[in-house]
Amino acid sequence: GKSGYDHYMLKEIHEQPAAIRGCLRERVEELTGSIELPELTALARPARVQFVACGTSYHAALYGAQLLRDHGIAAQAFLASEYGADRVPVPAGTLVVGVTQSGETADTMRALREAAATGATTLAVTNVVGSSAAREADHVVYIRAGPEIGVAATKTFASQQVALAMVARVLAGSETQSAVESLRAIPDGIQQVLDESLAREVAETYLGAEAYFFIGRGLDAPVAREGALKMKEITYKHAEGFAAGELKHGPLALVTEETPVFATITGDDDAVAKTLGNVREVRARNAPVIAVTDRPETAGADATHVLPVPPLGRELTPVLANVQLQLVSYWSANLLGRSIDKPRNLAKSVTVE
Numbered sequence: 001g002k003s004g005y006d007h008y009m010l011k012e013i014h015e016q017p018a019a020i021r022g023c024l025r026e027r028v029e030e031l032t033g034s035i036e037l038p039e040l041t042a043l044a045r046p047a048r049v050q051f052v053a054c055g056t057s058y059h060a061a062l063y064g065a066q067l068l069r070d071h072g073i074a075a076q077a078f079l080a081s082e083y084g085a086d087r088v089p090v091p092a093g094t095l096v097v098g099v100t101q102s103g104e105t106a107d108t109m110r111a112l113r114e115a116a117a118t119g120a121t122t123l124a125v126t127n128v129v130g131s132s133a134a135r136e137a138d139h140v141v142y143i144r145a146g147p148e149i150g151v152a153a154t155k156t157f158a159s160q161q162v163a164l165a166m167v168a169r170v171l172a173g174s175e176t177q178s179a180v181e182s183l184r185a186i187p188d189g190i191q192q193v194l195d196e197s198l199a200r201e202v203a204e205t206y207l208g209a210e211a212y213f214f215i216g217r218g219l220d221a222p223v224a225r226e227g228a229l230k231m232k233e234i235t236y237k238h239a240e241g242f243a244a245g246e247l248k249h250g251p252l253a254l255v256t257e258e259t260p261v262f263a264t265i266t267g268d269d270d271a272v273a274k275t276l277g278n279v280r281e282v283r284a285r286n287a288p289v290i291a292v293t294d295r296p297e298t299a300g301a302d303a304t305h306v307l308p309v310p311p312l313g314r315e316l317t318p319v320l321a322n323v324q325l326q327l328v329s330y331w332s333a334n335l336l337g338r339s340i341d342k343p344r345n346l347a348k349s350v351t352v353e
């Protein structure tokens with residue numbers, strides 16, 4: 001059942017600290033700073049990695065690819081439905097990673113099979129034990145989020161991010177004590193976000209808007225896309241999420257005082273400064289800005305509202321920022337009386353191409 005929550009989605013948002021603990025269990029060792037993924041021991045360090053995924057899982061794949069690149073491995077994320085057309089050649093030494101919660105998504109399965117047919121090694125990062133992806137891939141890493149009933153993916157996205165953060169460090173051989181400490185701090189960090197009610201207040205304030213924008217740079221860019229996807233899925237409102245730097249290349253034309261802009265602002269000083277430049281651009285058009293940030297005093301100074309998150313370092317703070325956006329979407333949809341757990345036209349698992 002829903003354990004007293006009005007919706008499975010809210011229950012699953014609140015299950016995230018436990019889901020992440022499950023994902024990390026027996027995989028991280030604080031004393032030595034090692035990350036244990038026995039599932040990957042048979043795998044040589046890949047020359048390059050191609051991710052294939054759809055929807056929310058694609059956003060996790062974008063995050064995972066960027067982490068791998070940060071650790072020195074060439075990596076790209078592809079939409080599974082476009083993999084045939086977009087795929088660059090798959091030379092020897094390529095690892096193809098299918099990120100799929102259900103393990104049954106038709107587009108992702110087709111992409112994995114095509115990759116396997118070219119001789120690539122495949123890895124499934126999935127939630128469902130014994131799923132098609134788990135059975136067919138050469139290697140499997142389970143995200144261990146537990147069953148997700150709400151159609152909108154929430155805890156499974158956080159668990160995918162955490163699993164991919166571990167996979168990236170293991171493949172690159174860049175496990176460190178501080179990385180392990182940050183991973184172990186995620187559940188408490190999420191709990192702090194969940195204990196506040198600021199997201200609900202923001203949802204109420206901007207409930208009348210017809211469109212919402214989400215921006216973020218670097219590891220915050222996938223969070224911006226995911227924030228917009230969640231918002232459109234469950235509120236049926238127009239929402240767009242993109243890399244902050246793209247704003248002035250088109251979307252800025254749509255920004256008025258009626259378009260709330262959610263700016264996720266974490267990361268290093270340079271990235272923060274650039275995104276704050278984008279914030280000033282939209283503030284100059286009188287658009288309200290909701291800053292989701294681990295540095296509320298500085299990065300939140302020009303914002304209309306601030307949704308703070310505890311600082312967990314460059315790699316993992318975006319996981320916490322996403323939780324604030326989940327809550328804003330949830331409360332917006334709730335106040336609008338939407339069918340949150342079963343949005344119109346959508347299915348939990350998409351088994352046709």
Ligand code: F6R
Pocket residue numbers: 054055056057058099100101102103104105108151152153154229233348349350
């Ligand atoms: C969005 C959502 C979908 C799925 C997508 C892929 O909330 O749930 O976008 O992420 O259909 O599904 P999986 O991960 O099962 O392959």
